[in-house]
Amino acid sequence: MISTTLQPAEVTDELLNKYETVIGLEVHCQLLTDSKLFTTDINRFGAEPNTNIGALTLALPGTLPKLNKKALEFAVRMGLACGCTITRRTIFDRKNYFYPDLPKGYQISQDKAPICQGGGILITTKGSDGKPVEKTIRFHHIHLEEDAGKSVHDGNDTATLLDYNRAGTPLIEMVSEPDLRSAEETGAYVTAIRQLVRYLDVCDGNMEEGSLRCDVNISIRPWGQEEFGTKVEIKNMNSIRNIMRAVEYEWRRQVALAESGGTITQETRMFDADSGQTYGMRVKETMNDYRYFPDPDLCPVELSDEWMEEVKAKMPALPNELREKFVNQYGIPAYDAAQLTDTKEMAAYFEELCSHTAHYKTASNWLMGPVKSYLNETGEDMEAFPLKAVVLAGLIELVETGVISHSTATQKAFPALLENAEQSPRELAEANNWLQNRNTGELETLVDEVLAAMPDKVTAYRKGKKGLLGLFVGEVMKKSRGTADPKLVNELLAEKLK
Amino acid sequence: MKIDRETLQKIAHLARLEVKPEEEEALLASMENVLTWMEQLNELDTQGVEPLTHVTGEVNNWREDSGLNRLTREQALANAPSQDGTYIKVPKVIE
Numbered sequence: 051m052i053s054t055t056l057q058p059a060e061v062t063d064e065l066l067n068k069y070e071t072v073i074g075l076e077v078h079c080q081l082l083t084d085s086k087l088f089t090t091d092i093n094r095f096g097a098e099p100n101t102n103i104g105a106l107t108l109a110l111p112g113t114l115p116k117l118n119k120k121a122l123e124f125a126v127r128m129g130l131a132c133g134c135t136i137t138r139r140t141i142f143d144r145k146n147y148f149y150p151d152l153p154k155g156y157q158i159s160q161d162k163a164p165i166c167q168g169g170g171i172l173i174t175t176k177g178s179d180g181k182p183v184e185k186t187i188r189f190h191h192i193h194l195e196e197d198a199g200k201s202v203h204d205g206n207d208t209a210t211l212l213d214y215n216r217a218g219t220p221l222i223e224m225v226s227e228p229d230l231r232s233a234e235e236t237g238a239y240v241t242a243i244r245q246l247v248r249y250l251d252v253c254d255g256n257m258e259e260g261s262l263r264c265d266v267n268i269s270i271r272p273w274g275q276e277e278f279g280t281k282v283e284i285k286n287m288n289s290i291r292n293i294m295r296a297v298e299y300e301w302r303r304q305v306a307l308a309e310s311g312g313t314i315t316q317e318t319r320m321f322d323a324d325s326g327q328t329y330g331m332r333v334k335e336t337m338n339d340y341r342y343f344p345d346p347d348l349c350p351v352e353l354s355d356e357w358m359e360e361v362k363a364k365m366p367a368l369p370n371e372l373r374e375k376f377v378n379q380y381g382i383p384a385y386d387a388a389q390l391t392d393t394k395e396m397a398a399y400f401e402e403l404c405s406h407t408a409h410y411k412t413a414s415n416w417l418m419g420p421v422k423s424y425l426n427e428t429g430e431d432m433e434a435f436p437l438k439a440v441v442l443a444g445l446i447e448l449v450e451t452g453v454i455s456h457s458t459a460t461q462k463a464f465p466a467l468l469e470n471a472e473q474s475p476r477e478l479a480e481a482n483n484w485l486q487n488r489n490t491g492e493l494e495t496l497v498d499e500v501l502a503a504m505p506d507k508v509t510a511y512r513k514g515k516k517g518l519l520g521l522f523v524g525e526v527m528k529k530s531r532g533t534a535d536p537k538l539v540n541e542l543l544a545e546k547l548k
Numbered sequence: 549m550k551i552d553r554e555t556l557q558k559i560a561h562l563a564r565l566e567v568k569p570e571e572e573e574a575l576l577a578s579m580e581n582v583l584t585w586m587e588q589l590n591e592l593d594t595q596g597v598e599p600l601t602h603v604t605g606e607v608n609n610w611r612e613d614s615g616l617n618r619l620t621r622e623q624a625l626a627n628a629p630s631q632d633g634t635y636i637k638v639p640k641v642i643e
Contacts, residue, residue, distance in 0.1 A: 084615035092615040099634050102617055103624045110627075120613030141601050148564055150638045202635065203642055210642070211635035339562060344601035352607045 056310045058302035058327075065309050069270040071301045072278055073230035077243055078221050079253035080197065080261040081124045087196045087220035088115030088158065088348075095259050099213035107218045109153035114347050117142075121220035122351065124252040125165045125194045126361050128222055131250055131368055132189060134169030136358065142194075142348045145340045150212055151198040161342040164193035170227075171246065172370065173238040174388075187239050188227040197221050222252070228267070228278065233297040237290050240264060244290075245369055249394045257288050266297060269314070270304045279304075283318045284328055296321040300328050372397050380410035389418050395432035399439055406443030409450050416446060420460050424468065436471040445475040452535045458484045486535035490542070493526070493534055497542045500525040511547060519543060549583040551576055 056065075086093050089106035106113040129136050143161040170188040177183040199217035201210050224243065230236050244262055247253040255262045264287065269279035284300055287293040299321075304314055319328040367375075369391045376387035376397075391397045396417065403413045421442075425432065445467065449459045453476070466478055479485055487493060500522055501508050511518045519540075526539045553572055556579065560567045567575060621634075630637040 083613045085613050090611075090614065090616040090618065092617055098621070100624060100636070101621050103621075104618045108624060108627075117610040118613050119610045122610070139607075146562070150641060201641065203640070205635070206637070206640075208640055209630070209637040210640050211632075211637060213635060341562070346602065349602055349604065349606040349609050351610070 055312070056306040058299060058306045061302045061306050061309070066302070066305055068272060069305055069308070070273050070275075071231055071297075072228045072269050072271065072281075073232075073236055073297060074228035074267045074281075075224075075226045075230065075236065075239060075264050076267070077224045077226075077240065077262065077264040078197075079128075079224070079243075079247050079255075081121050081220040081222065081252055082254060083118055083120045083124070083220055085118055086218040087118050087121050087194070089113075089218060091218065093219045094215075095256075095261065097215050100215060102215045103217070107153070107214055109155075115158065115345075117348060117351065118220060121194060122165070123361055124220075124250075125192060125222045126353070126358070127250050127365060128224075128247065128252055129166030129169060129192055130362060130365060131246055132166070132169040132171055132192075134166035134189060134192060136353065137163050137165055137167060138353045138358075139163070139350055140165050140353075141350045142345045143342045144345045145195075145342055147338070147340060149198070150210060151201050151214075152217065153199075153214065157196060157198065158345055158348070159195035159342075160193035162344070164191040166192035170229075171239065171242050173235060173242050175232075175234045175238050185229075185235070187229045187235075190225040190227050192222055192224045195221050195223060228269075233294040233301070236266065236297050237294040240290050240293055245392070249366060249369055251366070257290070260288070264293065266293065266300075268297060268300050268304070270301065270308065280314045280316050282314065282316065282328075284321055285318060286320045286322075288323070292321060292323050295323075295326050296328060299326055303328065366394070367397075369394075369397070376400070380404055380414075382411055382414045386411075386414045386418065390414060393432055399432055399435070402439035403443055403446075406440050407446050407450075409446055412446055412450060413443070416442065420464050437467055438471070441467060441471065441475060448475055448479060452486060452488060452537055454479050454484050455486055455536070483533070485533065486538075487530055487533045488535050488538055490538070493530070493538060493542055496526050496529045496534070497522075497539065497546055500529065501543075501546060508547070519547075522547075549580060549587055551579050551583070 080095075081093075083093050085091060086102075086107065089104055091104045091107055092102045094102065106115060126136055128134075140160065140163045142158050144156040145159045145161070146156045148155055166189070168189060168191070170186045172184055172186050174182045174184050197216050197219045199212055199214040201212055203210055205211045226239070230239055240262075244255040244257075247262070248255045253261055257263070266284045266287070267281045268284065269281040271277065271279045282300060282304070284296050287296050300319070307314055317330055319330050321328050372391045373384070373387040376382055376390060377384055382390075390400045400413065400417055403417070404410055407413055421435065424430075425435065445459055445463055448454045448463075449456050454463065458479075462482070462484060463475060463478060466482075467473060467475065504522075504525075507518055507521065511522075522543050523536060523539050526543070527534055527536065553576070556572060556576055557567065625631045625633065625636060628636045
């Protein structure tokens with residue numbers, strides 16, 4: 051029997067193309083609050099185990115939860131950025147289940163009245179013709195809930211060890227509609243969410259530390275079929291690349307199974323990054339019965355118009371808005387704008403740069419070229435970039451006004467400024483004798499000398515061998531030991547050779 | 549309302565309670581009694597009536613986001629049935 055079963059790796063493109071893949075995501079983001087969702091315990095990743103746990107987190111008798119206003123505001127901020135309808139009267143529900151990572155025996159979540167409903171996020175993927183394709187992935191809703199503690203299974207032979215620092219920390223969970231169709235789209239979706247939560251300062255988006263996590267629901271159906279196939283949930287991906295690998299593998303596995311006449315069972319599978327495969331959890335799957343009901347310990351929340359206005363007023367500019375602004379106001383290409391709005395730090399730096407120089411496209415080139423190379427080499431974020439925007443703008447001005455050459459600026463001045471960010475670009479250039487010679491009188495003498503030394507070439511040029519101009523420029527540059535401003539030399543030569 | 553033994557055992561399991569066979573009769577009778585009494589509510593027409601989730605009318609009992617740990621780790625772990633000074637220990641939940 052085994053020999054007749056198709057293996058995921060053996061599935062041909064022809065077979066894959068018979069099916070449409072349908073994917074929906076649940077993305078959890080840990081909110082950057084100082085305290086937990088319903089108590090004052092400190093909310094911080096990486097603290098010593100069980101040092102941020104108080105009476106409420108431990109579910110001691112007589113404790114009562116009290117909502118963290120900031121967490122609510124963060125959830126609303128995300129909802130507003132995604133065009134969701136904000137639920138103006140919201141409540142919290144208990145989701146009942148027993149697992150040692152939750153001392154209470156239930157998780158406080160939202161079931162009937164999640165804080166945000168509808169909305170969505172724009173993703174960009176590369177189309178088959180190489181051009182960018184935009185698509186909106188709709189949200190079903192966003193809700194607020196508390197996180198569970200962390201279980202350590204491999205620290206002890208007979209016991210599971212529990213660290214409750216994370217128990218009760220605030221999360222938003224974004225539940226998408228089943229709008230995604232491929233690994234690329236899924237990757238683009240998580241990338242867009244991560245970018246947005248970072249812009250909004252609601253979550254650090256660190257997938258390795260688990261502050262942004264996602265569960266993928268995936269099913270296949272023959273093209274044209276309206277009814278969804280049986281969905282499988284995949285967990286345990288700690289990077290966008292692994293999410294895409296998991297989707298790719300699971301898609302092939304399901305097609306292989308369907309083509310071998312097998313049945314896809316509804317289950318939760320774990321992704322293993324080493325093998326690139328998904329594995330069933332081999333636990334008895336019983337239908338979860340969470341018995342949600344409104345938490346009587348938490349009174350409803352009613353958001354006033356005034357409160358909503360306050361939150362709206364604090365909203366930072368969003369990547370889409372900045373992209374548009376960069377194209378319209380600074381006249382840079384859409385590609386540049388997308389690159390520069392990748393992180394809000396880069397976007398802010400570009401804006402500051404543009405407040406000091408009017409050479410917007412040149413400024414963009416500097417950021418996408420030398421600055422990005424520097425960040426890649428050092429592994430630093432834009433936040434740690436040593437040069438102030440005003441200094442880099444000064445360097446750009448020196449090049450644009452012909453005071454120093456572009457190559458001197460990128461190869462000598464820029465590295466020197468990175469070494470010592472306190473220098474003024476002009477003083478640096480002067481001290482190192484990098485200034486281009488713009489003394490017309492001196493340059494004229496050099497030009498005359500060069501032309502006088504090559505009378506036959508001058509005649510050839512005048513007869514139409516215009517390509518010789520480069521030779522003359524080169525000779526003048528040589529005589530000036532590279533200090534001449536090539537633009538000026540060109541002008542002078544053109545004049546003399548008339 | 550009739551409750552069968554299977555439903556009783558399922559509810560007991562969800563609450564992690566062990567119900568012995570000799571206790572079943574009494575519990576079934578008791579549950580049926582409660583549910584029958586509650587069924588009287590079905591006589592009311594609740595069309596267009598919002599579910600009442602909370603009775604006091606209080607809203608927005610929230611707090612500012614300010615972190616403060618009120619227990620030391622030693623205090624927090626003191627009442628755990630099993631702990632090693634760093635972690636709380638429970639019987640292994642996976643193989």
